[in-house]
Amino acid sequence: MGLNKIRYTKSFRAFMSGFWKDNAICSQMLGLCSALAVTNKVENAIAMGAGVVFVLIVSSFSISLMRGLIPARYRIIVYMITIATFVIIVDQYFKAYFPSISKALGPYLALIITNCILMGRAEAYAMKNNPWHSICDALGSGLGYAYSLIIIASFREVLAFGTFLNFKVTPAGWENLVVMAMAPGAFFLFAIYLWVFRTFSKLKPLES
Amino acid sequence: MKEKILGVVFILVLGGLSAGLLSSVDNRLRGKIAENKEVAIKSSIMAAAGLEVPQGVEEVKNAFTENIVVKKAGEYSYYTGPGGIYLFEMKGPGLWGSIEGVLALMPDLETIKSVKIISQEETPGLGGRIGEEDFLKKFEGKSIAPRINIVAMKKAVASNEVDAISGATMSSKALENIINAGAEAFRSNVNIEDENDGS
Numbered sequence: 001m002g003l004n005k006i007r008y009t010k011s012f013r014a015f016m017s018g019f020w021k022d023n024a025i026c027s028q029m030l031g032l033c034s035a036l037a038v039t040n041k042v043e044n045a046i047a048m049g050a051g052v053v054f055v056l057i058v059s060s061f062s063i064s065l066m067r068g069l070i071p072a073r074y075r076i077i078v079y080m081i082t083i084a085t086f087v088i089i090v091d092q093y094f095k096a097y098f099p100s101i102s103k104a105l106g107p108y109l110a111l112i113i114t115n116c117i118l119m120g121r122a123e124a125y126a127m128k129n130n131p132w133h134s135i136c137d138a139l140g141s142g143l144g145y146a147y148s149l150i151i152i153a154s155f156r157e158v159l160a161f162g163t164f165l166n167f168k169v170t171p172a173g174w175e176n177l178v179v180m181a182m183a184p185g186a187f188f189l190f191a192i193y194l195w196v197f198r199t200f201s202k203l204k205p206l207e208s
Numbered sequence: 209m210k211e212k213i214l215g216v217v218f219i220l221v222l223g224g225l226s227a228g229l230l231s232s233v234d235n236r237l238r239g240k241i242a243e244n245k246e247v248a249i250k251s252s253i254m255a256a257a258g259l260e261v262p263q264g265v266e267e268v269k270n271a272f273t274e275n276i277v278v279k280k281a282g283e284y285s286y287y288t289g290p291g292g293i294y295l296f297e298m299k300g301p302g303l304w305g306s307i308e309g310v311l312a313l314m315p316d317l318e319t320i321k322s323v324k325i326i327s328q329e330e331t332p333g334l335g336g337r338i339g340e341e342d343f344l345k346k347f348e349g350k351s352i353a354p355r356i357n358i359v360a361m362k363k364a365v366a367s368n369e370v371d372a373i374s375g376a377t378m379s380s381k382a383l384e385n386i387i388n389a390g391a392e393a394f395r396s397n398v399n400i401e402d403e404n405d406g407s
Contacts, residue, residue, distance in 0.1 A: 040333030071215035078222060085226040089233050096240040099248065106329040106336070107304060160333065181333040182375050 011136040014125070018141030025148040026197040030116040035149055036186040038108050042165050045153035047101045048108060049146025051094075055086045055112055056142040057135055060126040064134035067127050079122045080113075087113045117145055148193070155189050156180050249297070249310075250276075252324040256312040257289035284397035293321055294398075298390025303378045305329030307338070307386055317395075318353040323387065328379075335379025346370045352391045358384040 006012050024030045031052075038044045059082050063070070070078050091110045094102040102109065112118070121141055126134040157163055160180035162170035179185045197203075243265060250272040251261045262271050276295070277288045287295040292315040299308045307328040312321035325339040337343055350356060351368045358380045364371045372380035 037331075069218065071211060071218055073211070074215040074219055077219055081219070081222050081226050085229060088230055092233055092237050092241070096237040096244065099244045103327060104336075178374055 011133055014129075014133050014137040015140035018121075018137055019144040021201060021203070022141075023144040023148065023197070023201075024117045024120070024141050025145055026194055026201070027203055028117075028120065030120050031145055032190075034108060034111065034115060035145075035152065036183065036190060038105065039149050039153040039156055039186060039189075040160060040181050041104075041157050042150060042153045043101070044105055044108075045149040046146075047094075047098075047105055048112075049142070049149050051087075051090050051109055051112055052115060052117065052145055053139070053142030055083065055090055056118055056121060056138040058086050059083045059118055060121055060134040060138035061131050063122045063126040064129060064131040070127070075123070075127065076119075079119055083118050083122070084113050117141060148197075152186075152189055152193050156185060160185065248326055252310045252326045253287060253289075253295055253297075256295055256310040256322045256324045257287075257293060258312075258321065259290070281397045284393065286394060286398065291315070294394070296390060296394045297326075298386050298393075300382065300386035300389060302328055302330050302338075302382045302386075303335050304331070307382060309383075309386065309390075311387060311390055311394075313352070313391075313394075318351050320347050320350050320352055320356070323347045330376070330379045335373070335376040335382075337373050337376065338379050338383050343373060352387070355388045355391070356384060 018024065022028060025032065025035055034048060034052075038048045059079075062082055063079060066078070087110060090112070091102070094105075094109060121134075121138055125137045129137070154164065157165075158169060159177045162168060162174045162176055177185070180189070247265055247268050250268050253276060254261050254268070254272060257276065259271070259275055262268055275290060279286055279288060289295055289312070293312050294315070294317065295310055295312045297308065297310055299306060301307070305328070307330070308326040309328075310324045310326060312323075313319065314321050323344050325344065328336065328339055330336045330338060346364075347356070347370055350370060353368070355368065357364075357366075357369050358372045359369050360372045360374075360377060360380070362371050363369075
């Protein structure tokens with residue numbers, strides 16, 4: 001009975017919507033800029049995903065805690081301050097303890113501040129729900145974003161560099177497809193990923 | 209009116225909290241970040257000198273003191289390493305952020321021993337590849353007299369030419385300028401010191 005009961009709890013539904021049907025990348029089309037930019041290598045996608053998951057959880061949690069106090073007219077400024085604070089902390093933490101990953105991601109870690117998923121979840125969910133449900137929602141959305149990045153990155157890294165997580169996986173004589181490391185390759189693979197994902201999740205195109 | 213004042217007060221309080229949190233994080237991590245930076249520079253200099261870079265913070269610092277001599281020519285500082293090689297740091301603008309690196313020259317001051325990148329913020333996978341060993345190896349044995357040229361389309365033939373990274377012309381060009389400017393600064397400063405030594 002356990003599983004079936006969990007399926008109908010609010011926290012599970014909050015988690016699942018962002019993780020699957022309302023996936024930030026495939027359904028809401030948010031955070032695409034970073035999804036195209038850092039998906040050239042799997043390690044970059046993992047680090048970026050982890051950064052977004054962390055910032056999303058703590059910012060959703062704190063905004064949900066403050067939701068009774070936040071003046072409605074100034075809520076966007078409040079989101080920005082909260083998100084920026086946590087992103088700077090993550091950026092500094094990576095610089096101090098994981099200097100090599102911080103070096104590889106360059107400016108993108110700090111650019112989580114401009115990732116629309118964070119603002120989107122704060123406005124659409126954390127502002128109206130209690131802290132526990134907000135954490136579930138943030139975790140679902142964050143992981144949904146992270147696995148999309150990792151899937152796209154696995155194809156791009158193999159095709160563009162012949163490696164997976166920096167291990168050589170292609171046979172000798174493999175010619176690297178340089179276009180896959182560049183923006184056009186990201187767009188091609190992203191479109192294919194969207195098509196496959198939306199077919200599997202039975203998402204319909206919006207009626208115009 | 210009351211709502212406006214309350215809103216401003218709320219944002220000021222939140223801003224104060226945020227600033228407090230950030231400065232305490234900064235206080236705690238600043239030393240560690242500065243140390244990472246120092247180790248990164250020292251590791252790059254040792255790697256450029258062809259020395260093995262040990263693991264660990266203290267090990268890097270000790271090996272650096274043992275093998276590398278820091279020299280000064282007025283404000284300008286450079287290094288000498290085993291075998292009479294000269295090393296200097298170079299820095300300049302890349303496509304997105306600044307690029308910092310180390311250049312090691314053979315005792316003839318014309319042949320490049322090696323180039324290392326300490327930090328760069330170029331596009332990962334494209335310009336970011338200026339930091340990769342495979343690319344930097346192409347500089348070894350090339351001449352910087354009178355200047356190094358990074359040429360596109362795999363046409364490098366002369367002893368002072370290196371192939372650019374395809375898809376990253378801007379970053380390749382930026383690195384070319386940084387190396388030439390760094391070599392220029394080294395030449396003008398170190399010649400001055402040689403004259404001083406002679407007199």
